[in-house]
Amino acid sequence: MKNAVVLGVNPPVYDFTFYDLWAKPAGLLFLLDYLRRRGNTVMLTDCVFEGRTGALSFGRDSIKRREIPKPPPFSAIPRRYYRFGLDEEEFIKTLSPLPSPDYILVTSMMTYWYEGVFSSIKTLRQVFPGAKIVLGGIYARLCPEHAAMSGADMIQTEPLDLDFCQPAFDLYRGLRYGVLITSFGCPFSCEYCASSALEPVFRKRPTVLVRSDAESQLASGGVRDLAFYDDALLIDREKGLYPLLSQLKPQDIRFHTPNGLHVREIDEECAAVLKKSGFKTIRLSFESSDAEMQHRSSDKVSAEEYRASLEALKGAGFTESSLETYVLAGVPGQTTESVELSIRFVKDLGGVPRIAEYSPVPGTISFEAAAALLPGLVDEPLLCNKTVFSPYLSRIMTHG
Numbered sequence: 485m486k487n488a489v490v491l492g493v494n495p496p497v498y499d500f501t502f503y504d505l506w507a508k509p510a511g512l513l514f515l516l517d518y519l520r521r522r523g524n525t526v527m528l529t530d531c532v533f534e535g536r537t538g539a540l541s542f543g544r545d546s547i548k549r550r551e552i553p554k555p556p557p558f559s560a561i562p563r564r565y566y567r568f569g570l571d572e573e574e575f576i577k578t579l580s581p582l583p584s585p586d587y588i589l590v591t592s593m594m595t596y597w598y599e600g601v602f603s604s605i606k607t608l609r610q611v612f613p614g615a616k617i618v619l620g621g622i623y624a625r626l627c628p629e630h631a632a633m634s635g636a637d638m639i640q641t642e643p644l645d646l647d648f649c650q651p652a653f654d655l656y657r658g659l660r661y662g663v664l665i666t667s668f669g670c671p672f673s674c675e676y677c678a679s680s681a682l683e684p685v686f687r688k689r690p691t692v693l694v695r696s697d698a699e700s701q702l703a704s705g706g707v708r709d710l711a712f713y714d715d716a717l718l719i720d721r722e723k724g725l726y727p728l729l730s731q732l733k734p735q736d737i738r739f740h741t742p743n744g745l746h747v748r749e750i751d752e753e754c755a756a757v758l759k760k761s762g763f764k765t766i767r768l769s770f771e772s773s774d775a776e777m778q779h780r781s782s783d784k785v786s787a788e789e790y791r792a793s794l795e796a797l798k799g800a801g802f803t804e805s806s807l808e809t810y811v812l813a814g815v816p817g818q819t820t821e822s823v824e825l826s827i828r829f830v831k832d833l834g835g836v837p838r839i840a841e842y843s844p845v846p847g848t849i850s851f852e853a854a855a856a857l858l859p860g861l862v863d864e865p866l867l868c869n870k871t872v873f874s875p876y877l878s879r880i881m882t883h884g
């Protein structure tokens with residue numbers, strides 16, 4: 485494809501809750517960079533970013549929300565349901581002045597956010613009837629048959645080789661944080677995670693590219709915070725992360741790790757490097773103190789290793805509030821007691837537990853077990869919503 489006009493679209497989110505945890509459509513931005521390098525004109529409409537209403541800490545934004553009727557599968561759920569980001573009128577207003585695109589690339593993230601995707605495609609068809617619409621992203625890859633009902637002309641299901649591209653963050657105006665990716669995939673294979681299905685081979689990006697990503701995002705002027713999107717940031721850190729941090733050191737940057745870090749990798753040296761380099765928000769992937777759950781989590785961390793890493797991080801000067809620990813809740817087979825014990829374990833060691841609510845992800849081992857409890861999951865991705873699956877639908881995390 486050459487000399488085409490291409491519009492990338494990040495749809496609004498339909499959900500009970502949504503928080504900007506440094507969330508940007510990185511895959512779409514890599515693809516737009518790839519297409520631009522090949523002589524195409526690229527544009528971006530990010531309905532979530534454009535719906536920002538105010539500044540939060542560390543560059544994040546609060547996102548406008550409008551209550552909408554719950555879809556039928558959620559009719560009995562006693563929670564309010566929202567559209568986060570631009571509403572339809574604002575979306576049309578944002579699109580109208582743009583040159584007519586030849587292609588529109590719509591991205592997707594959580595499988596249970598597909599309503600925002602379908603709604604965007606409908607709007608895009610009205611505004612740009614002549615454009616070819618391609619749907620890609622995580623939902624499209626994990627649920628291609630369901631995505632075929634989206635109204636898109638084509639569903640992108642194969643992984644793209646974009647390793648040597650750079651995310652086109654310059655398409656944003658008014659960005660206050662950036663995103664870095666030093667590697668794709670993860671060497672582990674936890675039974676509830678789709679990382680290996682989406683990125684079968686764990687591979688590092690050249691440090692020179694990651695540094696260039698950082699520098700171009702910082703050069704935009706308003707960016708002081710950078711969030712790492714890696715699933716395995718600390719693996720091979722001597723070859724990737726450490727050289728990067730030492731090259732970026734003279735700048736006043738605050739780093740964040742919204743994806744949990746592999747706890748086993750954090751020794752005293754690592755904790756000191758993170759502290760010295762300006763890491764402000766650290767999330768630790770602990771998941772559970774229960775040996776069986778640890779096994780289902782690739783045995784990536786033991787209770788003793790968690791204890792040691794927490795000590796190392798505190799010894800390096802991190803405060804408790806900057807160190808949150810992910811405790812997984814709601815995986816089929818997990819009990820409420822097991823989650824309570826894990827929370828207590830983390831607290832007793834001076835950690836701050838943060839519950840990671842389980843959401844069934846198609847293609848994983850846990851999805852099969854979840855579908856055995858709730859067969860409707862197979863055809864209706866909405867039922868995988870993390871807010872409802874464990875407490876309301878499967879009742880895995882309900883007492884009594």
Ligand code: SF4
Nearest residue numbers: 670672673674677715
């Ligand atoms: S370690 Fe994290 S990213 Fe890797 S497979 Fe397990 S849950 Fe997924």
